[in-house]
Amino acid sequence: MAKPLGCMGCVSEELEFKESKPKRSHWWESPATSFFKLIENGSIALALGAMMLLPLAEIVLRQFETGISGNSGIQQHLVLFVAMMGGVIASREGRLLSLSTFTAYLKPGYALAAKVISSSVATFVAAALCAGSYGYVFGEFSDLETELFPGVPLWVAKLVLPAGFFALALRLAWMAGDRWWHRVIPVVVTAALFYFGFYEFDEVEGFVWPLLSLVLVATVLGAPIFVTLAGAALVLFWGWGGYYPEEVGPILALNLYDLVKSPMLVTLPLFTLAGYLLAQGNSSKRLIRLINAMFGRVRGGPAIVTVLVCTFFTVFTGASGVTILALGGLLMPVLKSAGYDDRRSIGLLTGAGSLGVLFPPCLPLILYSVVASAARVSISLEEIFLGGLLPGTLLLVLTIGYGVLRQPTRVAPPGERPFSFSAWIKELFSAAWGAMGEMLLPVVALVTLFSGYATPVEAAAVSAFYAMVLYLIDAKKIRKVSVFGELPGVMAECGLLVGGVLLILGVAMGFTNYLVTEMIPDRLVEWATANIESPLVFLLLLNLFLIVVGCLMDIFSAIIVIVPLIVPLGAAFGIDPVHLGIIFLANLQLGYITPPIGMNLFLASYRFEKPMSMVIRAALPMLVVFVVGVLAITYWPTLTTWLPDTLLSR
Structure with a gap:
């Protein structure tokens, strides 16, 4: 069975459900060229490490009424480096996000042709x-005089943009196939399209629809999403926007560069790093043991364990696909041992x-805040974080309630010892002590963020550093040598x-720039206000639209x-903009389990090997609950x- 695409952040090399089929050897995996992988992994690790340590240094130096010169600019350009290098690594692993799984169902010859065509574009x-x-x-747009910090010109840091896209173009061409002529085709097509783009036609409007x-x-x-958005922006700016080809590219690059100036954007990789470090150790087993000790013997205890552990890991990984794929094998036996059959267990896990998407510091909440602010509606991290807590x-409560009601009468397995209060207390304290580090992580993140002593970036850095400490302590026992x-x-x-x-966000800003230039959002507002009178009807139609979006697109x-529209x-x-954001994310959660094409349905089918x-x-039943x-x-x-109105006095 083909592995479903679109699972954001799936740690494929670490999960136990890897396909047994050996991976094809790529050119960068050969002994002669393995240093490429080492350099790429090492450089992005250093960049993320610097992004974590610089805010921590600022917290310390602030106590001595000093700081690091140009710290904010350095962090912003580190984000730019992570964006470009992360895209290069994603292309190396064949994991640039795409909207289509169409090629997974093609025969090898047709799949190769599809790959060559998509790679060429x-x-x-x-x-x-x-x-x-x-x-x-x-x-x-050049600024050759400004310095990023004393002795380092700003243009040197900006060079990561052309260098990153150059490496990405080479990698995409190479990934077109296994034979040399497969890889030559994208190069030839690229040269032809460049010639076509710079040819001086009398009228270019007629080429827009064919190129789109x-x-x-x-x-x-199967072309990546960033290709769809950037390609559409290139065509629209050239064909209908009236820009020359040599003007369009710099406009898109400017939009991408302006994106990294958002101070909140630095929090995105730092909170994500905290989640990835947490997911690498035995945290899931320790949390399952703790919650099982707390609720395992009450009615619906296994369901409570399942829901709470899944929620915790989705909060810190930002992707439900990771949760289903990584924890399904651990939680399925917990549910089945309590009497849940396959159908109920899979439904609850799906x-x-x-x-977890609505709980801070989940990645979609941060990303929504950044994109909405770019669309000229200011939403702070504190507002969106507080806004998601009660929804x-x-x-969470509705899902637990369903799980409790659906649990069959528990039959004690043979050999189970009678309940002992002293043994229960001993196990509870032992499990709580073992999972103390994991339980404190959300406390550290939220207390630091809302304490007033640290900026959101510094709070994210503290959370990432704390998660790294947990990882290294865990590694002492599990991966001491490696x-x-x-x-x-x-x-x-x-x-x-x-x-x-x-990468997607940066080029999407260019696409959004075209939409704003052509006043598309304004026209949508005019149409909606002319045809929809009630805000309640608007919200209902918005719900239906977003459910479809949740089925078709990753979050x-x-x-x-969609957010800029x-x-x-x-x-x-x-x-209220915070209310709109939570509605948006909640509907996408619902879309994940909406048949017939909700993403989590495919992932559950793959993970549990069920039709x-x-x-x-x-x-x-879970769909009804949601x-x-x-x-x-x-x-x-x-x-x-x-909560935002009360605690932030909005």
């Missing part, structure tokens, strides 16, 4: 962005896997996810593409706004 787009980035650094169709075909055939708790060899790989995996998301792509609509109907029809039937929760979140705005 992707190579051209990356090469065009490389040329545009070079023009941005040294052309009209080419981008769409490449998307269906639904619980998407919980997230509601979905920790220094494994740590850069873990950080590279984190950089892969963050880089893939930031990160949906945030980047719906934020002005929400403002036009008087929807899709069985997984869909198993998930239907619908009830999403409707309550949508039409009871106080549930979202009460």
Whole structure:
């Protein structure tokens, strides 16, 4: 069975469910060229390490009324480096996010043809962005006099843009196939498209739809999402925007560079790093032991264990796919030993896997705040974090309630010892002591963030540092010898996810720039206000639309593409921006388990090796639970706004 695509952040090399089929040997894995992988992993690990240590140093130096010169600019350019290098690593691993799984169902010959076509378009787009980035650094937008910090010109740091896109173009061309002529085709196509783009036509508007169709075909055939967005922006700016080809690339590069100036963006890789470090050790086993000791003997105890552990890991990994794939094998026996059959167990795990998105410091909350702010609606991290707490708790309680009600009468297994209060207390304290580090991580993150003694970036750095301490303590027992060899790989995996998301976000800003230039959001607002009178009807239609989006797109792509369009609509109907954000994320959670194409349904089918029809039937009760929760979140705005209004005095 083909592995489903789109699982953001799946740590494929670390999970026990790897396919037994040996991986094809790639050129960078040969002994002669393995240093490429070492350099890429090592450089992104160093960048993430510096991003973590610099804010910590600022906290310490602030006590002595001093600081690091140019610290903010250094961190922002480290984010830019992580974005580009993460994208290069994602292309190396064949894990650049795409919208289509179409090629997974093609015969080998057709799949190869699809790969060559999609790679050709992707190579051209990356090469065009490389040329545009070079023009941005040294052309009209150049600033050759400013220094990043004393002795280092700013343009040197900006060179990561053209260098990154150049490496990405080479990698995409090489990934077109196994034979040399497979790899030559993208190069030839790229040269032809460059010639076509710079040819002086009298009228270029007539080429827009054919070129957009080419981008769409490449998307269906598996081209990465950043190619879809950047390719569409290149065509639209050139064909309908009236810009010359040499102007379009620098505009997109400028949008990407402006993105890293957002101070909140630095928190995104740091909180993600905390989640990845946490997921690498035995934290899941320790948490299962603790929660099982607390609730294991009460009615629905195994369901409570499942829901709480899944929620905890989704909060810190930011991806429900990781939760289902990584924890399914651990939690399935817990549920079955309590009498749950396969259908109930799979249904509960499929639904619980998407919980946690609304709890801080989950990655989608941070990303929504960044994108909404870029769309000129300011939402602070504190507001979106507080806004998600009660709605997230509601979905959590509803899921636990369903699990408790669905548990069959428990039959004690043969040989089980009678309940002993003293033994229970001993096990509870032992499990709590073992999981103390994991339990304190959310406390450290939230107390640091809301204490007023640290900025959001510094709070994220403290959380990442704390998670690294937990990882290293865990490594002393589990990976004592190989920790220094494994740590850069873990950080590279984190950089892969963050880089893939930031790469999409950067080029999406260029696409959004075109939409704003052509006043598309304004036209949507005019149409909506003219045809929809009630905010309640607008919210219902928004729910239906977002459920479809949640089925078709991963949560990160949906945030980047859809949020700039719906934020002005929400403002036009008087929807609180924090409430709109929580509605958005809650509906995407619902879309994950909506048949027939919800992403978590495919992942559960793959993980538990069950047919899709069985997984869909198993998930239907959880779908009803989520619908009830999403409707309550949508039409009871106080549930979202009460905490931000009370604690932040909005």
